[in-house]
Amino acid sequence: MDRLTLHLIGPVEMTGPGDRRLTPRGMRARGALAVLGTARGLRVTRARLQDLLFSDRDPDHGNASLRQLLREIRQGLGPARDALVTGPGWVGLDPDRVQVDLAARPGPDGQVPEFAADLDIPDPEFEDWLRDARQTAAARTPQVATADALPDLLLSDPVSIGQDAMVLATMILSEAAGRAADLLPIAVLSPGTAPRGAYVRVSSMANVRGGVFSLLVRLIHQPSGRVMWSQRLTAPLAGLDGRLDDLAARCCLGMLQVLDQGRALGAAMGISFADVFSFSASRLARADQVLAQLGDSITPAVTLSLRAWIRTTHAFERLTPDPRQAIAEAAELAARARRAAPFHATALAVQSVVEAYLDRDQIAFDLSRQAVLADPGNPLARLAHSRALAGVDRFADSAAQARAGLDQALSSLNPANWHLGIGVAMMRAGDLSAATRHLEAVHRFAPDNRPALRFLAALRYAQRDEEGTVRALLALRRLEPDFSLDLMGSDGYPVDSLRRLGLLQVAGSRLI
Numbered sequence: 001m002d003r004l005t006l007h008l009i010g011p012v013e014m015t016g017p018g019d020r021r022l023t024p025r026g027m028r029a030r031g032a033l034a035v036l037g038t039a040r041g042l043r044v045t046r047a048r049l050q051d052l053l054f055s056d057r058d059p060d061h062g063n064a065s066l067r068q069l070l071r072e073i074r075q076g077l078g079p080a081r082d083a084l085v086t087g088p089g090w091v092g093l094d095p096d097r098v099q100v101d102l103a104a105r106p107g108p109d110g111q112v113p114e115f116a117a118d119l120d121i122p123d124p125e126f127e128d129w130l131r132d133a134r135q136t137a138a139a140r141t142p143q144v145a146t147a148d149a150l151p152d153l154l155l156s157d158p159v160s161i162g163q164d165a166m167v168l169a170t171m172i173l174s175e176a177a178g179r180a181a182d183l184l185p186i187a188v189l190s191p192g193t194a195p196r197g198a199y200v201r202v203s204s205m206a207n208v209r210g211g212v213f214s215l216l217v218r219l220i221h222q223p224s225g226r227v228m229w230s231q232r233l234t235a236p237l238a239g240l241d242g243r244l245d246d247l248a249a250r251c252c253l254g255m256l257q258v259l260d261q262g263r264a265l266g267a268a269m270g271i272s273f274a275d276v277f278s279f280s281a282s283r284l285a286r287a288d289q290v291l292a293q294l295g296d297s298i299t300p301a302v303t304l305s306l307r308a309w310i311r312t313t314h315a316f317e318r319l320t321p322d323p324r325q326a327i328a329e330a331a332e333l334a335a336r337a338r339r340a341a342p343f344h345a346t347a348l349a350v351q352s353v354v355e356a357y358l359d360r361d362q363i364a365f366d367l368s369r370q371a372v373l374a375d376p377g378n379p380l381a382r383l384a385h386s387r388a389l390a391g392v393d394r395f396a397d398s399a400a401q402a403r404a405g406l407d408q409a410l411s412s413l414n415p416a417n418w419h420l421g422i423g424v425a426m427m428r429a430g431d432l433s434a435a436t437r438h439l440e441a442v443h444r445f446a447p448d449n450r451p452a453l454r455f456l457a458a459l460r461y462a463q464r465d466e467e468g469t470v471r472a473l474l475a476l477r478r479l480e481p482d483f484s485l486d487l488m489g490s491d492g493y494p495v496d497s498l499r500r501l502g503l504l505q506v507a508g509s510r511l512i
Contacts, residue, residue, distance in 0.1 A: 043092030
């Protein structure tokens with residue numbers, strides 16, 4: 001039996017599975033739903049409902065109007081008409097069929113709408129009731145959607161007149177949604193499933209004409225109804241097999257971007273992909289807090305892996321006074337993620353990064369290779385594999401892996417990491433000029449990335465670019481107020497790779 005949801009903050013709306021709108025058109029009918037939705041047990045007497053909505057009419061006329069109003073509600077409910085129930089002298093909503101949503105979700109302007117915002121019924125009794133109901137709703141502790149109600153992805157069936165185009169569209173969008181769920185802790189819902197709260201509906205139209213496959217994808221935030229992303233993708237049928245991964249990646253990128261934007265529309269808190277992969281202590285802390293609140297509610301392997309990734313960033317970026325403790329926590333979280341899903345590409349990739357930090361290069365390589373085998377299109381798997389290849393001195397392969405990742409659509413989410421991978425591989429291979437170019441790209445994309453500045457300072461100094469060296473050192477000092485060249489040369493500072501390559505002469509330069 002399908003569940004229905006009655007939304008009462010903002011416009012009064014009744015929705016069914018797949019966001020099917022079951023709301024009656026008439027304002028008094030919507031007013032009746034608001035009254036029923038706030039009544040004890042979702043029931044009121046017919047006399048009370050008639051008095052609230054038709055107090056200015058004589059009893060017989062008011063009773064006839066109420067019967068017509070209930071008929072209008074049933075017509076709006078369609079196949080779910082039995083969700084409106086009646087008995088001797090009362091009318092109500094079936095609590096086993098209808099859930100009432102009183103969650104306060106900020107609109108596009110950031111403001112929370114009022115209770116039954118679309119109702120304006122010119123009846124003095126109803127006006128009094130609505131004023132009291134709005135005051136009660138405003139005084140109630142807001143049920144703002146929080147981290148345990150992240151936007152879901154609802155996949156609608158593609159619209160197509162041809163079976164081949166429909167199958168292709170379903171394959172592409174299903175893979176894209178699966179990739180999104182590998183990178184963020186979200187639920188992917190199939191058509192006919194009732195979302196729990198705010199969600200993003202994926203609608204599409206596909207066709208094949210003149211030997212060209214065309215797919216129009218729209219991502220619509222609900223309940224706001226805002227179209228957040230719309231793109232038309234085309235590819236010749238000849239050679240389409242080689243393009244499917246790219247089309248899925250582009251759709252996945254759109255989904256991730258919309259989920260980031262949608263958190264401001266559908267929830268007061270939400271996990272941001274950009275925060276997780278940032279290099280800012282405050283943004284990382286915010287992401288970790290939301291992930292911790294999520295717990296094991298949705299895809300625990302992803303949640304735990306992302307929390308582990310955040311801690312590796314704390315260690316690599318020197319954002320914590322105790323990097324070893326951060327890595328120990330990362331290792332524990334990564335191990336839990338592996339126990340939850342032993343063959344999950346994201347979990348394998350993050351554990352590889354942890355092992356690489358601990359200089360267990362062969363273990364890191366084996367884990368990253370397994371991650372790529374599990375899912376070649378997972379960006380974290382590719383990134384971890386690039387780093388691990390450099391750890392076992394396969395520098396050309398490391399750079400090639402990072403370049404392949406940079407060529408994928410999903411690299412635009414965090415291009416700094418890919419350029420960092422290529423830069424480090426080139427540096428270890430001895431091509432200091434190429435390494436410098438890629439590390440400068442890292443700094444352009446992510447000015448707060450500290451490893452890039454450490455490498456840049458060392459490489460520029462080795463290439464006798466003292467002016468560029470000073471710029472990198474001063475930028476590093478702005479990010480690390482305690483930074484000094486003496487600190488850079490100390491055993492505890494994270495520049496072991498520079499020391500092993502004989503590139504740490506900058507620490508004795510006395511340039512700053």
